[in-house]
Amino acid sequence: MEKRVRFRSRWLPYLLVAPQIAVTLLFFIWPAGQALWQSLLMQDAFGTNVQFVGLENFRDLFRDPLYLHSLQVTLLFSALVAVLGLGIALVLAVMADRVRIGAGLYKTLLIWPYAVAPALAGVLWLFMFNPDIGIVAYALQHGFGYHWDHLLNGGQALLLIVFAAVWKQVSYNFLFFLAGLQSIPKSLLEAAAIDGAGPVRRFFGITLPLLSPTLFFLLVVNMVYAFFDTFAIVDAATQGGPSQATETLVYKVFEDGFRGLDLGGSAAQSVVLMALVIALTVLQFKYVERRVQY
Amino acid sequence: MSGVELRGVRKSYGELEVIHGVDVAVADGEFVVIVGPSGCGKSTLLRMVAGLESISAGEIEIGGRVVNELEPKDRDIAMVFQNYALYPHMSVFGNMAYGLKIRGLAPALIQERVTRAAEILELTPLLARRPRELSGGQRQRVAMGRAIVREPALFLFDEPLSNLDAKLRVQMRLEIQKLHHRLATTSLYVTHDQVEAMTLAQRMIVMNQGHAEQIGAPMAVYDAPASLFVAGFIGSPAMNCLPASVAGDGRAVLEGGLTLPLGRDIGKTAALTVGIRPEHLLPCSDGDAAFSIEVEALEELGADVLVHGRYGRHSVVARLPHGQHPAVGTRLPLRFAPDKLHFFESASGRRL
Amino acid sequence: MVEKRPWLDLFCHATLIAGVVALAFPVWLTFVASTLTAQQVLSVPMPLLPGGHLLENYAAVLAHGSANGSAAPVWRMMANSLVMALIIAVGKIAISIASAFAIVYFRFPLRNFFFWLIFVTLMLPVEVRIMPTYKVVADLGLLDSYAGLTLPLIASATATFLFRQFFLTVPDELAEAARIDGAGPLRFFFDILLPLSATNIAALFVILFIYGWNQYLWPLLVTTQESMYTAVIGIKRMIAGGDAATEWQLVMATAMLAMLPPVLVVVAMQRWFVKGLVETEK
Numbered sequence: 001m002e003k004r005v006r007f008r009s010r011w012l013p014y015l016l017v018a019p020q021i022a023v024t025l026l027f028f029i030w031p032a033g034q035a036l037w038q039s040l041l042m043q044d045a046f047g048t049n050v051q052f053v054g055l056e057n058f059r060d061l062f063r064d065p066l067y068l069h070s071l072q073v074t075l076l077f078s079a080l081v082a083v084l085g086l087g088i089a090l091v092l093a094v095m096a097d098r099v100r101i102g103a104g105l106y107k108t109l110l111i112w113p114y115a116v117a118p119a120l121a122g123v124l125w126l127f128m129f130n131p132d133i134g135i136v137a138y139a140l141q142h143g144f145g146y147h148w149d150h151l152l153n154g155g156q157a158l159l160l161i162v163f164a165a166v167w168k169q170v171s172y173n174f175l176f177f178l179a180g181l182q183s184i185p186k187s188l189l190e191a192a193a194i195d196g197a198g199p200v201r202r203f204f205g206i207t208l209p210l211l212s213p214t215l216f217f218l219l220v221v222n223m224v225y226a227f228f229d230t231f232a233i234v235d236a237a238t239q240g241g242p243s244q245a246t247e248t249l250v251y252k253v254f255e256d257g258f259r260g261l262d263l264g265g266s267a268a269q270s271v272v273l274m275a276l277v278i279a280l281t282v283l284q285f286k287y288v289e290r291r292v293q294y
Numbered sequence: 295m296s297g298v299e300l301r302g303v304r305k306s307y308g309e310l311e312v313i314h315g316v317d318v319a320v321a322d323g324e325f326v327v328i329v330g331p332s333g334c335g336k337s338t339l340l341r342m343v344a345g346l347e348s349i350s351a352g353e354i355e356i357g358g359r360v361v362n363e364l365e366p367k368d369r370d371i372a373m374v375f376q377n378y379a380l381y382p383h384m385s386v387f388g389n390m391a392y393g394l395k396i397r398g399l400a401p402a403l404i405q406e407r408v409t410r411a412a413e414i415l416e417l418t419p420l421l422a423r424r425p426r427e428l429s430g431g432q433r434q435r436v437a438m439g440r441a442i443v444r445e446p447a448l449f450l451f452d453e454p455l456s457n458l459d460a461k462l463r464v465q466m467r468l469e470i471q472k473l474h475h476r477l478a479t480t481s482l483y484v485t486h487d488q489v490e491a492m493t494l495a496q497r498m499i500v501m502n503q504g505h506a507e508q509i510g511a512p513m514a515v516y517d518a519p520a521s522l523f524v525a526g527f528i529g530s531p532a533m534n535c536l537p538a539s540v541a542g543d544g545r546a547v548l549e550g551g552l553t554l555p556l557g558r559d560i561g562k563t564a565a566l567t568v569g570i571r572p573e574h575l576l577p578c579s580d581g582d583a584a585f586s587i588e589v590e591a592l593e594e595l596g597a598d599v600l601v602h603g604r605y606g607r608h609s610v611v612a613r614l615p616h617g618q619h620p621a622v623g624t625r626l627p628l629r630f631a632p633d634k635l636h637f638f639e640s641a642s643g644r645r646l
Numbered sequence: 647m648v649e650k651r652p653w654l655d656l657f658c659h660a661t662l663i664a665g666v667v668a669l670a671f672p673v674w675l676t677f678v679a680s681t682l683t684a685q686q687v688l689s690v691p692m693p694l695l696p697g698g699h700l701l702e703n704y705a706a707v708l709a710h711g712s713a714n715g716s717a718a719p720v721w722r723m724m725a726n727s728l729v730m731a732l733i734i735a736v737g738k739i740a741i742s743i744a745s746a747f748a749i750v751y752f753r754f755p756l757r758n759f760f761f762w763l764i765f766v767t768l769m770l771p772v773e774v775r776i777m778p779t780y781k782v783v784a785d786l787g788l789l790d791s792y793a794g795l796t797l798p799l800i801a802s803a804t805a806t807f808l809f810r811q812f813f814l815t816v817p818d819e820l821a822e823a824a825r826i827d828g829a830g831p832l833r834f835f836f837d838i839l840l841p842l843s844a845t846n847i848a849a850l851f852v853i854l855f856i857y858g859w860n861q862y863l864w865p866l867l868v869t870t871q872e873s874m875y876t877a878v879i880g881i882k883r884m885i886a887g888g889d890a891a892t893e894w895q896l897v898m899a900t901a902m903l904a905m906l907p908p909v910l911v912v913v914a915m916q917r918w919f920v921k922g923l924v925e926t927e928k
């Protein structure tokens with residue numbers, strides 16, 4: 001889309017875009033280029049001995065069992081967060097769409113967790129599940145005889161960060177599902193009701209298919225969220241442990257780069273992540289274009 | 295002197311020329327209407343005068359100055375848009391005062407001009423309101439008020455009444471006429487409605503596909519259209535146009551046999567189109583009739599009756615005075631005065 | 647809905663209430679913990695109702711943090727968070743609206759190139775360029791400064807796109823009328839475009855303020871001195887590792903304080919918040 005109206009000025013447009021372009025070049029393009037370049041190098045921690053090694057860092061990466069394990073953890077984590085986050089949000093949205101009184105209040109009460117920092121979410125859930133003093137850990141032990149210690153049990157640690165991540169993400173998903181539900185023309189559902197379809201039938205036959213664009217969109221967003229925005233949760237709650245059980249890809253980049261000082265490897269991991277973001281963004285944009293035709 | 299002159303004005307978008315050379319001299323204080331169907335280039339022409347479109351060739355003069363390279367704000371013009379273009383977040387007063395504020399006029403002077411314009415347009419009680427609280431007609435008056443306060447050398451109107459309902463349009467037409475009598479500012483007015491053109495113009499420019507087909511006073515254009523297009527565009531219902539061929543002895547022969555005296559030298563033209571306006575076809579007795587049509591439908595307008603009929607293969611419309619009701623399916627004999635005939639060359643459409 | 651089925655309505659309300667309670671539960675616990683003494687918090691099970699030490703704990707934490715973890719006073723961390731969030735929100739809005747204006751209303755060489763350059767930043771969240779960006783900031787001597795905290799986060803494609811989208815819907819005639827009235831591009835921008843963009847700016851402000859306040863990874867890397875800690879990372883530092891016992895009641899008090907501003911903003915400006923979320927995801 002183009003505007004018919006143009007102002008004429010030699011220098012003004014450049015002045016207006018300058019700040020954004022400057023920051024973009026300095027803090028986005030240049031570092032990204034650096035990461036790309038560094039991923040092709042092998043250097044020691046002090047940068048004194050630098051060697052060009054081509055794609056060797058990448059080859060090492062994909063042969064490294066720790067990296068592959070991290071990949072696995074991330075995929076499992078994303079899947080759990082997506083399924084739980086979307087499922088719970090959908091149920092709540094359907095309920096909220098149906099009630100007449102108090103809808104506004106429920107909406108307010110269900111979206112505020114979005115404002116909580118992921119790091120704080122991690123701390124809160126850590127506190128609840130702390131093996132020594134956590135109230136939920138206590139309830140599990142004394143109520144169900146289930147011993148919870150995420151400092152030793154990798155699976156439980158993963159569950160912990162999943163809970164924290166889902167807790168935050170439900171609000172966001174709920175909001176979009178609700179908007180999607182409210183945009184379904186009531187006349188369609190009424191026609192189906194007259195045809196004899198009960199609420200369950202209507203839900204699966206009409207509502208869900210019409211909601212699928214929103215669902216797909218949220219799926220992509222949730223994946224991006226799980227991959228990238230959850231560093232804080234991991235760092236606050238489990239720090240990638242125990243024994244890398246919760247070391248997601250993003251966390252590993254941080255660990256290897258800042259703690260392990262493996263610049264080449266960390267850069268290579270960054271590049272892989274970059275490729276993933278691009279793929280997901282392209283997917284989202286292509287899909288959003290299709291969505292507009294609905 | 296604040297007339298407008300266009301000399302050889304052309305407009306091209308890349309290779310495509312859309313305005314093919316327009317020449318016109320508008321006198322100081324004259325109200326000129328540019329009229330034509332959609333896509334004829336009338337708005338483009340107006341916007342070139344305004345400075346919102348660049349001029350590909352030719353010159354435009356406002357008040358004796360060539361303005362080709364000048365920005366709109368330096369051309370001493372004011373414009374009224376079809377969609378009013380009022381600033382939504384400013385009050386009526388603010389909208390009218392904005393241009394003056396930018397030019398650095400003293401607040402007292404701004405106040406004076408705005409209140410005076412508001413009085414003329416009966417907007418005084420609305421000065422504090424926002425555009426969204428006003429009706430279409432009120433918004434249009436605010437748009438005109440914004441133009442008036444600038445006291446420019448030239449008013450430009452871009453189809454200002456197109457978005458109003460029919461009754462309001464008639465009312466506003468009169469208001470614009472009265473305004474012009476009062477202010478006597480040179481005005482260029484664009485419209486696709488030939489009624490607006492006929493009623494408001496002191497002179498009209500009839501445009502078709504980028505050509506100015508005729509420039510003249512409304513009645514001159516009406517009585518002597520320069521081309522087939524103008525003949526068919528101006529006047530409602532449209533002029534009846536029938537094809538004819540030239541017989542050797544200074545006569546034209548219509549299909550169906552009717553012969554007409556040409557009364558003029560038409561050069562080498564072989565194929566003609568003959569035109570006559572519906573109100574010039576007069577019902578008569580068979581003996582006096584030049585020809586007759588088969589009546590197919592009637593439209594009762596109240597003051598007149600439109601009779602739609604058929605002569606041979608062609609449809610013909612006649613405007614009869616109130617009270618005449620020829621029955622459908624009957625033959626209606628008609629006569630006409632020979633000097634009411636118009637002759638056009640069929641190929642070019644040019645008047646002969 | 648269509649039929650009247652009261653038991654279904656009841657079920658809906660029950661589920662919703664369960665959802666609300668489940669979402670609120672962790673925060674409730676946090677609040678309770680922040681009102682207890684150290685012993686009460688460490689006792690198992692922890693009481694589920696607030697205790698009487700609210701003022702004491704909050705005062706302590708605001709003034710001088712936690713003895714066993716980071717000893718930075720929380721009020722200073724809150725101030726840092728506020729400054730950072732405001733700079734990021736205002737900065738992003740200002741930079742993006744200027745770029746969007748240039749891209750939409752002017753035609754100039756390199757326009758498309760700049761547009762795509764900005765677009766690319768969508769695909770480069772900070773997590774993907776951690777190390778090299780850190781190096782750039784360090785090289786520029788911006789560690790432990792507000793500039794270092796905010797600049798790398800301040801160029802955003804989403805805000806630019808939002809404004810561009812909005813500007814494209816502003817009628818051309820408005821700009822033409824302004825031109826004839828004598829307004830140059832800057833006047834048009836400030837007198838007309840900016841007021842018309844007010845709701846979009848409010849919506850974006852809410853989203854960006856929350857985004858800025860809740861930043862974790864970047865402030866973690868870029869601040870080394872306690873005086874520059876933000877509220878969100880300060881909490882992490884309070885959770886002492888190793889042998890020292892974490893003073894949970896103080897940590898929870900800090901957490902409550904850190905959560906408060908964004909939650910207040912969301913609840914108070916809910917309409918703009920929702921609009922902002924929906925618009926930026928298009």
